[in-house]
Amino acid sequence: MIRTVTARRFAFCGAELAAVYVVAHQGTELHLAELTGNRQVLYGLPAILAVAGHSPAANALRSGRPLWLTPGELATFVEEGPHHFTTRVRDGDPASPARISLGALPLGHGDQELGCLIVAGEAGDGFSADDRSLLELYADQVAAGLESVAARFAGRKAPQTHLGQSLVPHQGGAFILELGTGRMEAHAHVLELLGLAPAQFDGQVETLLACAVPDDMPALMALVEPDRPAADGQQLAFRVRRPNGELRWLGLRCRVEVDSDGAPQRVLGVVADATYLRPSADEVSLVQRLSATLAGAATVREVSRLAVAALREPLGASRVAVGELEHDRLIVTALDPPEPGSWPEVWRSEWRSEWPDASLGDLPTLQSALRGGHMSLWPPGADLEPGLLGVGPGGLAVLPLPAEGRMVGVCLVGWDEEHRFGPEERSLLTATAGLVGQALVRAHALDAGHELATMLQRSLLPRKLPELPGGVAVARYLPATAGLEVGGDWYDVIPLGDAHVAFVIGDVQGHSAGAATIMGQMRTAVRAYAVEGHPPDVVVARANRLLVGMETDLFATCAYVDLDMEEGIARFVRAGHLPPVLRHPDGVAEELAVEGGPPLGVLAEADFPMTEVGLLPGTLLVLLTDGLVESARLPLEEGMRRVCEVLTVANPVDAGRIADELVVGMGRRDDDVALLLLLYDGTGGRPKRSHWTVWRLPNAVLHARRFTARTLRSWGVVEEIDAALLVVSELVTNALAHTQGEVGMDLTLSADRLRIAVNDASPRSPVKPVWVSWESTGGRGLLIVEATTTAWGSVPLSGGKQVWAEIPWHPSHD
Numbered sequence: 001m002i003r004t005v006t007a008r009r010f011a012f013c014g015a016e017l018a019a020v021y022v023v024a025h026q027g028t029e030l031h032l033a034e035l036t037g038n039r040q041v042l043y044g045l046p047a048i049l050a051v052a053g054h055s056p057a058a059n060a061l062r063s064g065r066p067l068w069l070t071p072g073e074l075a076t077f078v079e080e081g082p083h084h085f086t087t088r089v090r091d092g093d094p095a096s097p098a099r100i101s102l103g104a105l106p107l108g109h110g111d112q113e114l115g116c117l118i119v120a121g122e123a124g125d126g127f128s129a130d131d132r133s134l135l136e137l138y139a140d141q142v143a144a145g146l147e148s149v150a151a152r153f154a155g156r157k158a159p160q161t162h163l164g165q166s167l168v169p170h171q172g173g174a175f176i177l178e179l180g181t182g183r184m185e186a187h188a189h190v191l192e193l194l195g196l197a198p199a200q201f202d203g204q205v206e207t208l209l210a211c212a213v214p215d216d217m218p219a220l221m222a223l224v225e226p227d228r229p230a231a232d233g234q235q236l237a238f239r240v241r242r243p244n245g246e247l248r249w250l251g252l253r254c255r256v257e258v259d260s261d262g263a264p265q266r267v268l269g270v271v272a273d274a275t276y277l278r279p280s281a282d283e284v285s286l287v288q289r290l291s292a293t294l295a296g297a298a299t300v301r302e303v304s305r306l307a308v309a310a311l312r313e314p315l316g317a318s319r320v321a322v323g324e325l326e327h328d329r330l331i332v333t334a335l336d337p338p339e340p341g342s343w344p345e346v347w348r349s350e351w352r353s354e355w356p357d358a359s360l361g362d363l364p365t366l367q368s369a370l371r372g373g374h375m376s377l378w379p380p381g382a383d384l385e386p387g388l389l390g391v392g393p394g395g396l397a398v399l400p401l402p403a404e405g406r407m408v409g410v411c412l413v414g415w416d417e418e419h420r421f422g423p424e425e426r427s428l429l430t431a432t433a434g435l436v437g438q439a440l441v442r443a444h445a446l447d448a449g450h451e452l453a454t455m456l457q458r459s460l461l462p463r464k465l466p467e468l469p470g471g472v473a474v475a476r477y478l479p480a481t482a483g484l485e486v487g488g489d490w491y492d493v494i495p496l497g498d499a500h501v502a503f504v505i506g507d508v509q510g511h512s513a514g515a516a517t518i519m520g521q522m523r524t525a526v527r528a529y530a531v532e533g534h535p536p537d538v539v540v541a542r543a544n545r546l547l548v549g550m551e552t553d554l555f556a557t558c559a560y561v562d563l564d565m566e567e568g569i570a571r572f573v574r575a576g577h578l579p580p581v582l583r584h585p586d587g588v589a590e591e592l593a594v595e596g597g598p599p600l601g602v603l604a605e606a607d608f609p610m611t612e613v614g615l616l617p618g619t620l621l622v623l624l625t626d627g628l629v630e631s632a633r634l635p636l637e638e639g640m641r642r643v644c645e646v647l648t649v650a651n652p653v654d655a656g657r658i659a660d661e662l663v664v665g666m667g668r669r670d671d672d673v674a675l676l677l678l679l680y681d682g683t684g685g686r687p688k689r690s691h692w693t694v695w696r697l698p699n700a701v702l703h704a705r706r707f708t709a710r711t712l713r714s715w716g717v718v719e720e721i722d723a724a725l726l727v728v729s730e731l732v733t734n735a736l737a738h739t740q741g742e743v744g745m746d747l748t749l750s751a752d753r754l755r756i757a758v759n760d761a762s763p764r765s766p767v768k769p770v771w772v773s774w775e776s777t778g779g780r781g782l783l784i785v786e787a788t789t790t791a792w793g794s795v796p797l798s799g800g801k802q803v804w805a806e807i808p809w810h811p812s813h814d
Contacts, residue, residue, distance in 0.1 A: 010037030344390030395419030
């Protein structure tokens with residue numbers, strides 16, 4: 001330990017001399033570390049005192065309470081060896097031992113006994129009550145500085161000093177504030193710290209408060225709130241702006257005196273230069289890294305996660321939680337550790353799907369800290385409600401998160417083992433709270449914009465996908481996080497007639513309301529053309545001409561697949577879009593070679609070739625947009641390769657899990673992501689099909705019935721023949737009687753039903769009569785079809801329509 005002894009001028013609240021003794025030799029001795037002021041008040045101060053000895057310093061340290069000695073009481077400490085004070089004055093000095101008063105104030109408490117502060121001055125009647133209170137607060141300032149010195153060295157058990165570091169804040173002063181009148185008596189050193197000349201001070205507290213940084217004003221004013229719990233001493237670090245523009249940290253220790261009704265009446269305080277609060281290079285680096293990462297955080301969850309990660313490891317904390325304030329509840333947005341068993345019972349009882357959602361009514365201490373808006377530090381064994389004590393039984397820091405003049409959230413940092421808060425930690429926690437609070441407000445604005453954009457886009461996408469015979473389709477959509485504009489990605493699954501299903505995915509250029517509008521129009525148009533029964537190339541060609549005619553500068557890409565779920569025949573059309581990816585039943589995944597045309601909206605008469613591929617049961621079909629496989633950090637070829645790798649090792653049984661694996665780990669997204677995945681199983685057996693062209697002859701219906709009977713008998717259908725012939729008679733008769741042009745009939749026998757479909761050239765759908773009388777000459781045909789079949793309907797076809805009906809079939813097992 002380097003002993004520093006100075007002769008700096010010292011005068012504070014009646015004290016003319018100050019000496020700091022620090023604990024050494026495993027707590028058995030007190031070593032003089034610093035002496036400042038008028039040494040003629042006391043001389044011969046020993047360099048070493050025994051903690052077990054009979055001296056004011058040792059007695060105060062052992063008792064843990066200040067020891068105040070009047071001149072008469074000081075005389076009882078006679079010299080009994082080198083370890084005791086000498087109370088004589090030097091020869092010729094006008095001062096008399098009968099006029100010297102002394103105070104011994106322990107520094108630290110409990111297991112953190114740092115030493116003792118000795119103050120002495122000419123006060124014949126002893127130090128006054130106000131002087132004693134202010135000197136005790138001054139001792140707290142000395143202890144804080146001593147803690148900061150100790151923290152910079154490897155051990156805390158034997159605090160040390162170093163050259164240039166003064167243990168006694170020589171630039172500090174006291175004040176007394178009368179709250180009723182606002183009048184303040186301020187020491188000249190207080191004014192000096194603020195950069196005010198004595199002539200500039202008018203005795204009003206507002207003059208001094210005007211020097212404080214506005215962000216620190218709520219914490220200063222909270223010290224004298226009427227409902228603030230009383231305390232022996234309150235501490236606060238705040239910043240002031242001096243007239244020359246210099247920003248300076250000051251440390252404030254104060255006591256609030258209350259009247260008989262508990263209302264604050266007077267404030268006694270000590271202000272000192274808190275240079276020890278200036279962060280170290282490591283802390284500056286940590287705060288700078290946190291500031292940089294928070295600047296890029298786009299969501300409340302991301303901000304909270306970064307704050308938790310920035311605090312827990314550097315502080316060695318056992319628990320860290322960040323939450324937002326919503327009315328009277330604390331909505332936790334991130335915590336570590338994430339297991340419910342690591343948190344108090346009141347937290348576990350309010351656990352929701354991921355994090356707790358606790359009532360502030362169950363945490364009154366937290367509620368009070370948020371109302372005050374300043375950091376609260378609770379030492380081990382503090383009297384806290386179980387909901388907070390369980391967070392930090394060895395020490396708890398409550399950090400309100402300020403932004404825009406209000407508290408937007410709170411951060412809780414707790415330790416299981418006994419923890420004492422050093423000044424550097426206070427500085428770090430204060431800086432972190434301000435950064436996180438501002439980042440939360442920014443993230444809220446981003447979240448609100450993303451929520452609006454996402455809601456708009458999701459309203460233009462299918463709410464759910466249909467159940468499919470012979471397959472399972474799943475979709476995933478993730479909006480971009482690198483912007484607030486809504487994107488133009490879309491997908492759709494469109495059931496068509498005759499066991500066909502259309503799968504569509506597309507991407508409109510750009511991120512804007514215009515892109516979303518085009519996306520909605522294109523999805524609607526493609527669905528309409530597909531339902532009309534057009535082949536895939538015609539559907540895409542018509543959508544292209546529609547987009548060209550919209551006179552917009554935007555274009556779109558699209559991939560369209562028409563899949564026969566019974567036959568497994570897929571017809572692909574690409575318009576400037578990424579190729580589909582197939583995972584075959586043997587596990588091999590590959591990009592499918594599909595011919596492509598230009599994007600939609602570029603050329604009005606563009607050709608869109610069609611590629612036909614057969615799918616085996618167990619095949620995975622993946623349609624995706626480029627946001628999944630391409631970004632500023634991911635080349636397209638690498639992204640497609642990763643998709644194939646994931647599909648190769650995936651379990652093909654669970655389509656939803658495979659989709660999640662494809663989008664997991666996306667992180668920050670530059671573009672929207674749309675994914676459409678089909679697990680094709682087939683219908684178990686291929687259907688039997690037959691077609692008959694109905695010629696317009698007088699006995700056309702008879703020929704259609706004979707064809708139907710022959711076909712069904714060859715298929716082994718016996719019991720259902722009569723009903724089928726009746727339906728064929730009615731449908732063919734209606735087509736011949738009410739339409740012109742060619743009429744065709746299709747018979748399809750699947751595993752459990754017989755489907756009869758009649759195609760004609762008229763776009764008008766048949767209308768079932770509401771009521772038919774005995775005198776009516778027509779209108780009974782559709783009523784007969786409805787009574788005979790389980791389902792019937794009409795769908796548009798290219799240039800006409802198809803009227804269909806289904807009859808249940810139960811194959812014989814004889």
